[in-house]
Amino acid sequence: MSSPAGPAGGPSRVLVLNSGSSSVKYQLLDMAAGPGTDSRLAAGLVERIGEGEVADHDAALRIIAAELNGQGLGLDSPELAAVGHRVVHGGTRFTEPTLITDEVVAAIEKLVPLAPLHNPANITGIKVARELRPDLPQVAVFDTAFHSTIPEHAARYAIDTGTADRYEIRRYGFHGTSHAFVSRAAAELLGKESSQVNVIVLHLGNGASASAVAGGSCVETSMGLTPLEGLVMGTRSGDLDPAVVFHLARVGGMTVDEIDTLLNKRSGLLGLCGDNDMREIGRRMAEGDKAARLAFDIYIHRLRKYIGAYTAVLGRVDAIAFTAGVGENSAAVREAALQGLETLGIEVDAVRNAVRGRAARLISTDTSRVAVAVIPTDEELEIARATYALAQR
Ligand SMILES: Nc1ncnc2c1ncn2[C@@H]1O[C@H](COP(=O)(O)OP(=O)(O)O)[C@@H](O)[C@H]1O
Ligand SMILES: CC(=O)OP(=O)(O)O
Ligand SMILES: [Mg+2]
Numbered sequence: 197m198s199s200p201a202g203p204a205g206g207p208s209r210v211l212v213l214n215s216g217s218s219s220v221k222y223q224l225l226d227m228a229a230g231p232g233t234d235s236r237l238a239a240g241l242v243e244r245i246g247e248g249e250v251a252d253h254d255a256a257l258r259i260i261a262a263e264l265n266g267q268g269l270g271l272d273s274p275e276l277a278a279v280g281h282r283v284v285h286g287g288t289r290f291t292e293p294t295l296i297t298d299e300v301v302a303a304i305e306k307l308v309p310l311a312p313l314h315n316p317a318n319i320t321g322i323k324v325a326r327e328l329r330p331d332l333p334q335v336a337v338f339d340t341a342f343h344s345t346i347p348e349h350a351a352r353y354a355i356d357t358g359t360a361d362r363y364e365i366r367r368y369g370f371h372g373t374s375h376a377f378v379s380r381a382a383a384e385l386l387g388k389e390s391s392q393v394n395v396i397v398l399h400l401g402n403g404a405s406a407s408a409v410a411g412g413s414c415v416e417t418s419m420g421l422t423p424l425e426g427l428v429m430g431t432r433s434g435d436l437d438p439a440v441v442f443h444l445a446r447v448g449g450m451t452v453d454e455i456d457t458l459l460n461k462r463s464g465l466l467g468l469c470g471d472n473d474m475r476e477i478g479r480r481m482a483e484g485d486k487a488a489r490l491a492f493d494i495y496i497h498r499l500r501k502y503i504g505a506y507t508a509v510l511g512r513v514d515a516i517a518f519t520a521g522v523g524e525n526s527a528a529v530r531e532a533a534l535q536g537l538e539t540l541g542i543e544v545d546a547v548r549n550a551v552r553g554r555a556a557r558l559i560s561t562d563t564s565r566v567a568v569a570v571i572p573t574d575e576e577l578e579i580a581r582a583t584y585a586l587a588q589r
Contacts, residue, residue, distance in 0.1 A: 213279065213325065216317065219241060238264060238269050281579075285368065287307045291344035295334075296326070341372050353366065369420070371407075373575045375414060378397045401521045405423075408506040408510050428465065433459045513566050530559065
């Protein structure tokens with residue numbers, strides 16, 4: 197077959213745009229490629245948006261469009277079936293992949309205050325792609341959607357119910373396409389159905405979140421109203437006493453926006469030691485750097501608290517899966533996070549943990565009651581599948 201075609205012989209390619217706060221990742225996939233075939237036709241990343249040559253997300257998307265054109269895979273291609281967009285915050289309304297209309301864009305715009313670093317970038321991606329191909333179905337796939345199954349007792353904060361309802365304050369959770377993809381892949385690695393296994397997923401990238409997935413449904417996650425809550429991240433604080441905010445305002449004289457910037461952009465690993473990249477922290481620790489060591493220890497301590505908590509939430513844990521930049525690459529983080537947890541049935545094999553690779557793999561011992569896995573995430577593939585499924589209808 198020379199030109200790829202969908203089941204009905206129509207176009208079968210999907211372009212996925214994953215716009216982050218300072219980067220845009222993209223993939224072009226052929227969804228009609230046979231099972232086991234790599235369907236990725238192109239993939240790339242524009243980084244450091246706003247810092248150097250790339251002024252903003254609009255410029256980044258035009259660079260990507262030109263790059264694809266140059267490879268003969270342009271947005272004008274008749275083979276293109278749809279464009280899938282990662283949208284970080286879907287609020288209470290969007291719990292499924294959604295065909296984009298003007299009204300949907302307006303609704304995503306209304307959610308900007310809940311994800312000020314992410315939703316504006318997602319909206320720019322949608323606007324540029326719709327401008328270039330107004331005829332194509334465009335689908336929004338939400339980070340929050342996979343977490344919509346979290347039960348009320350875990351999703352609600354213990355604040356006044358009227359206030360919470362009025363302002364839609366609740367735990368939404370993020371990185372949902374990754375938690376969905378990785379929890380399913382963990383079940384596959386164990387040779388079981390998703391419905392049969394309970395998995396703790398640790399998505400450790402620049403942003404980081406944990407989730408507890410019971411029989412395929414998410415029951416708890418560490419990010420909350422916004423992507424600020426939970427684990428220690430590259431530049432975000434994760435959990436803290438909310439009174440820190442009052443204290444900084446009253447005693448420190450800081451404005452709400454200044455505190456927002458402090459906690460989202462100048463905290464986490466960066467705030468603790470001046471570096472947000474785990475590779476650099478590893479190098480500095482090897483040289484005996486005390487600030488880097490403490491930052492690492494704080495990061496690990498938080499992670500272990502969540503592993504313990506989610507073990508109690510799930511009752512029975514079949515697998516713990518590490519994913520994203522840090523989770524997939526840092527053997528030191530994985531080892532420290534699970535060290536000494538034999539009483540929980542967790543035994544990491546040091547040799548397996550040290551092996552590097554791109555494939556999903558087990559790093560636990562053969563006798564470990566809980567399987568420990570490293571699973572490369574693929575948010576773009578997950579988004580492409582949802583997009584293609586919706587575009588086919
Ligand atoms: N070889 C490595 N060892 C340790 N950490 C790594 C390695 N490669 C990448 N990382 C970490 O992964 C982070 C990026 O993760 P990624 O999932 O790509 O983040 P995001 O999608 O949030 O931008 C980097 O900031 C760095 O801390
Ligand atoms: C929601 C979120 O934190 O996303 P990212 O890790 O891409 O910043
Ligand atoms: Mg990410």
